[in-house]
Amino acid sequence: MTGRFIPVFNIVTPYSTWKKHVIAFVVITTPLMAQANPTGFGTFTRDTNTIAGSIASGTYRTAANATGKFKVTAGPSNGYNGSSVTVGDNGVEIKNESNAGSDRDKFTYTITITPDDITSLHTIKIGQTSYTTGGNSEIARQTLSFTKNPQINLPVQATVRENPDVGYFFGAMGDYFMGKKLAGNNFSSNNTISRPQLRVDSSNGGDSGLYYYSLTALNGTGNSSSFTPTTNANGQVTFASGQKRGTLPPTPTFTNILKETSTNPNNQNTYASLNTSTVIPNNGSYVSYGIENAKSNYVVAVRNAESVTLTYEGIMKGNSAIEADVVGETYNEWVSFGVESEPYYYVFSGIVFGDNGGITAAEADASNANITSGAYSNKPDYFNGLFNSASESGIAGSTVKIVNNCDNPTITYATQSVEASGSGIGTYQLKVPITDLGSRTSVCLLEERSDTIYPIRTTTNKKIVTLENAKYEYQNNNFGRVIDQNVALVLEKEQSANDCKVTDITSLTYSKDPLSSSETGAGADIKPGNCIAYKITATNRANIDINNFVMRDILQKKGDNNAAVTSKLVNPSYQASDYASDSVPIGENGTVKTVPLSLGARTHRSFYFNTQYGTTQSDTVNTP
Structure with missing residues (x-):
């Protein structure tokens, strides 16, 4: 140039x-x-x-x-x-x-x-x-x-x-391209030509050279607008002495050195x-x-x-x-x-992580309900559904896929196993060509695994991703899990013997220790016909609420699980509004069941009910 x-x-x-x-x-x-x-x-x-x-x-x-x-x-x-x-x-x-x-x-x-x-x-x-x-x-x-x-x-x-x-x-092309025959032996140079700039490379085979020369530097008379060449017996032209401007092609008859009128095939057809x-x-x-x-x-x-x-x-x-x-x-x-x-791509990425908040496997305990001291106290990252890189890391073993619908997937666009080791363990990055999703406005990410090492989810396994206009990267689609020992909900069951005459079962003294016939509660021995009240405390150790929590407890029935007697629900009742309509009624044997309840993060709640045992001699389930 x-x-x-x-x-x-x-x-x-x-x-x-x-x-x-x-x-x-x-x-x-x-x-x-x-x-x-x-x-x-x-x-x-x-x-x-x-x-x-x-x-x-x-x-x-x-x-x-x-x-x-x-x-x-x-x-x-x-x-x-x-x-x-x-x-x-x-x-x-x-x-x-x-x-x-x-x-x-x-x-x-x-x-x-x-x-x-x-x-x-x-x-x-x-x-x-x-x-x-x-x-x-x-x-x-x-x-x-x-x-x-x-x-x-x-x-x-x-x-x-x-x-x-x-x-x-013209100053770069020369008369090879710009020269033109006017009439007879008269020619002109510097003609206006408009053509594509890029050309096929015709450098292989034959004389495909591109030549620069100036008309007025050749033997002949005239100027740039009109020129008559001087030729020898073979019709060839030469440069004038002392006026050489460029190089002439082989057999330079004036016709052949003008690309427009050349009879030389190489001059006519090269560099298309x-x-x-x-x-x-x-x-x-x-x-x-x-x-x-x-x-x-x-x-x-x-x-x-x-x-x-x-x-x-x-x-x-x-x-x-x-x-x-x-x-x-x-x-x-x-x-x-x-x-x-x-x-070109929609990119969906994230990590499947252990949502343990820094609690080690050795510290994890499924029965530890203490949230004021010990391993489960002051752990804001534990079981919060968020990936906290300072205290948590990814886990291997999961597969993440992109499907068309969370509830009834019929198309899988991409599938990837998360990284199995290294600094990126648990991470995934799924790419889907934009054309594959067409006019869809959303997709669903599904996280699955086949082993039982991390069976408890701290997030949903289904994430709906809404596709936004001109946005093609969707990050931090993370999925949390924990081991069995880091379960969020801990249930503790305590009991207190009573003579069936109490009016406030919350005032009884409850113990987690097994009761025997020598122990008493409210002055009553544990024997058929007497009562045992139960206190079940549900503790939410997690840093997220537990919604739709339903507590169930099955009263013992003679013959089931080696039970010697059948118990039935008796008064006094406690917080009747907590219990579902299909919970066992007073005077019957069955399942004590609450309505769906919410249990706030890092809170606990206790449930009470009283039962009366039948005699070992009774053959009738509903007879005390």
Whole structure:
């Protein structure tokens, strides 16, 4: 991409090395103009301290607000005095500085990106310039190699995104493209031609070279708008003495050196236009024609790429500025990289964790109802349904899946076993292509396990996730479990013998110790016909409420579980509103049952009822 601003086709006097430097100097000192095409390359911010080994590094944000990190490294270069880098709101642009007296100019750059998000598919874009509007390109071969982004399981693919018709630049193209027959032996140069800039690389086989020459440098008369060549006996033309501007192709009859009228098949058919959506294979090449920076609008897009390496080499034979047979002598050349993104995945993640609040397995005790001292006191993270990373860790053994419906799943979109070991134990990350969910507004996450190591849930195993507009990542869908010994609810049963004449069973003295016939309560021996009152205390050790709690206790019945007598419920009753309508009535044997109740976090509640035992001689269940 040359730095010449002024066409030189009318200048006859050969350029010296000094004058070539003068032209390059103009480009370097010219301020940036209005933003050039193409657009949508993303906003790039450069690091204050560039990553070692790179010429530029920093962060980027795509037009769709996906973010990531980038770095640009330089490979082999020939024919340039270094480079300068521009970043901003339209990608990263690299300008290769001019160098006099060298041909076969070539440079290589690699851009590597690391996306921050895991929901979007990132595409690296390549264009001519994204900021500079002065100057123009030379004809060059561009070779691409690329690597896949490992975050998304899709192949990497380079395609021609844009290749519109643009006006060719005479100072970079030469009469091979711009010359035109007027009439008879009269020809003109510097004609207006608008064609696609990117071309199929036809470098293999035959004479597919691209030649630069100037009409007015040939033997003949006239000027750039009308020229009559001088030919030899074979009809071939030559450069005038001291006026060589470029290189002529083989058998240079005037007809054959004009692409428009050439009878040479190689001149007619080489470097066909590169169609939009054409796939460029890894390590494949294409040719870019000489276009002014302000008009260049081609885009090559490498979808799902982690890195792209572009090698740019000048291939035009001949030069407008020096009198020499050179190949690919260019001036300042530009290349721009950008990044765009498209939503691709819904990502659902979380952890299955042991909700023990830091209580060790050795401290865990299913019968410990003490919440004021000991292992279960002052443990706000225990059994709270939340993952507290400071005191808790993930657990292995669970599987998490995404289904279409929590209650009646018929479609499973993704399934994953949680991490089984390491720092990420218990974690999962499920990805579902956006297209798989179509117009759904919600999905369901299910957590399951087959072992019995952590049988008690501290959260639901079903989570409905509502899909929000333009939101593709859903984190912290966590599932809590505990071992048997860390159960939230502890039930303690105590008893007190009485003579069946008490009026307030809450005032009795209760004991967890077994009763015997020698023990008394309220002055009564334990014997058939007397009563035993029961106190059942339910303690919620957890840091979440227990809802829909129902307490049941089955009165003993002769013959069941080796019971010698049958007991029945008797007065006095306590807190009658606590008991369900189908609870055993006074005077009957059966199940004492409460209505569904709530038990607040870190609280306890006691339930009382009185029973009377029948005689061992009774054969009738309902007879005391």
